[in-house]
Amino acid sequence: MKKLILIIPIILLFSGCTNYKELNNIAIVTGIAIDVEDDKYEVSILISNSQKPDESSKEGDAGTILYSGKGKNISMALKKIDNIIPKQIYLGHLAVVVVSEDVSKKGLDKVSDYLFRSPETTKQFYIIMTRENEKAKDVLKILSPLESFPSQNIKNNIDNANNSSAISDNLNYSRFVEIYLKKGAEPYLPTIKIYGNEKKGSSSKALESVDLKAYVSLKGLALFKGSKFVDFASDDESRGINVVNGNTTKMIIETKCGDGYIITAISNLKTKKKIKFENNEPVVYLDVSAKGDIQEITCDVNLNKQGNIEKIGKKTENKLKSLLNQGIQKAKDNNTDVFGFGNLVYKKNPKYFNSINDWNEKFSNIKIKSKITVYMKSKGSIKQSLKAAR
Amino acid sequence: MKTINKITSLEYGILIYFLIRSMTLGIAVNSYIHIGGVDGYLSPFIGMIIGFIPLYIFIKLLNYKPDLNIFEKIDFIFGKKIGTFLNIIITGFILFLVTVVFWNLLNFIGSQYLYKTSILYVSIFFGICFCYTCTKRLVVLVRASNLLFYISIIIFFICLIGLIGNPKLNNLLPFLEYGIKKPLLSSLSHVAYTILPLFILLIIPKNDIRNKDKLNKMIILFYCLANIGKFIVTFLTIFGIDLAKLYEFPDFVLLRRISTTGFFQRFESILATQWIFDLFIMISMCFYFAKSSYKHLFKNKYDNYFILVIIFTICIICSNFLFKSNTIGDNFILYKLPFILGIFLFIIPLIIFIKSRKKA
Incomplete structure (x- = not known):
């Protein structure tokens, strides 16, 4: 009987409460x-x-x-x-x-x-x-x-x-x-x-x-x-910002070649950010690595030569670097550290960071060194471009 | 006729596990963030080491006169008058602690689950459960805690697996920016919130525990298990200190990030029940403590628990009006409660321990 007296109010209270909709x-x-x-x-x-x-x-x-x-x-x-x-x-x-x-x-x-x-x-x-x-x-x-x-x-x-x-x-x-x-x-x-x-x-x-x-x-x-x-930020600047922030693992890079283009699909994009102090000033080191697959070729290039593959890889790296630089320059021009470099400086050396009045001012003059590595892995389903094959 | 409440050492260990975890939600976690800061994740670890001191006192008091519970031990050590006075003070404090812990439970449910429901209904619902459990013997509560322990462990592992890949160790930097002072203070709060309440378990005489030879091992095992569990699931690594400080219950918000294989999502409400179990066992043990005190004071003359139910109902109702606002409650729990816990659950047991050594 005692249990029944307890169970009944519990059932009533537990069945949806007062604001049930x-x-x-x-x-x-x-x-x-x-x-x-x-x-x-x-x-x-x-x-x-x-x-x-x-x-x-x-x-x-x-x-x-x-x-x-x-x-x-x-x-x-x-x-x-x-x-x-x-x-x-x-x-x-x-x-x-x-x-x-x-x-x-x-x-x-x-x-x-x-x-x-x-x-x-x-x-x-x-x-x-x-x-x-x-x-x-x-x-x-x-x-x-x-x-x-x-x-x-x-x-x-x-x-x-x-x-x-x-x-x-x-x-x-x-x-x-x-x-x-x-x-x-x-x-x-x-x-x-x-x-x-x-x-x-x-x-x-x-x-x-x-x-x-x-x-x-x-x-x-x-x-x-x-x-x-x-x-x-423009499209290219935004790409650069996203690469630095590690927000993207894939993208398409277009490089000029003769009268056409080579389109490389980048994947496994990884960005490592480090802060090092040189002469008491922070320097940002960016290490970007990615895997590249040739997605489209509209020019005459012989893909069977390893030298050409390396050239394509180099061009892709340069283009990627250019995107990075555009993104970084945009942020510097607006004195806004969207990359969080200031946060890295704070975590590395909180005393130095706390001594700075306005980090965004400092950011606009900060040295950034980047290293881009693209490993060209595959050429897709065909070994040669159509133009070169002809 | 004296009712026999024999429990195993494993069950005793499970009670220790729940009592250590009970004041994590919204209490210990907030002290890690607001007092410990970025280095708050070190607090459970340092606290676990410092906590061996009160744990040693606890084990010694448990072993002293193993056929007596804590009230009988106090009477034996201090005499009738002072013993009764101390027992009343300790019982009064435990009832106050219940009110504070219940307020925290209501605050959690009212802000995260039932934010449009009057909190009085929630308190009535839980109050009925607690009043019912206080009329039962210890073995009933212990059996319930056994079952809840296994559910709690399963939920804990689901949380752990669900959060894999989320931690950002970068959020733990800068390491010890303000030195060891902040995490040390926060670890002392950790000891106050999580380890000192173990004193409540002294209500169970050692002779009421079966397989006593394994008891010390079980105590230390579950003590370490509960503390290490806290250290592992460190929310700071996922949120970062700035975001963690914003939330009222960052550990609950953390569970929102669990999404297993993109299929299981939004089940933080179920996962958070592990903390509700912890609080349930804690409050039930406190009520059992108060019930034993009542029986001891009135020498089993009154078997009618009506007066007890009235007292417990008053505690539950008081918890609704304990603090005028969340801010007052949070500040009290963060900055004043550790000292009060230290006086009643460390200084007094320390005095009892020292007196017991002299008496021996």
């Missing part, structure tokens, strides 16, 4: 966009479990819808959205957060606290920035024929792009905050751009045509100083 009573947010409008933050949430119209609904399909609200901060903006939607906002499946250039110029620290403090979010979602005064919410409107939700499209785009073009980085929120908090390191963000007609691209009719009306594409990195945006 059915799945169809929550609005699952998979994307958030943050813009600045009239000196307020406009927060747009992409809900991925809305109802589809009857005539086009398939069983089990869910639609997407974007709701927006304005406020002086994220909490107030989300409260405005709460007044519009009939369901409770659920952030547990948040996949991507898009911020506009204006928001980044104001400072990301003004918008990042809410998502970091909320116990609902996983902090593993991606954070990305728009370019050239594009609205962040427009990015979340572009539909893709290959993905169910725009947020899923952006997320998979980021995951896949890191393996080939090396322009972007799959930087999640947790890692962004980690870099932001580190001593002697500045954060950066991947960027995204809309191509095509944004209005046509956000209509479901766009999916019925073979011709792509609009699409989103990842672009180079955005460099920050503290929480404020400073400058965009």
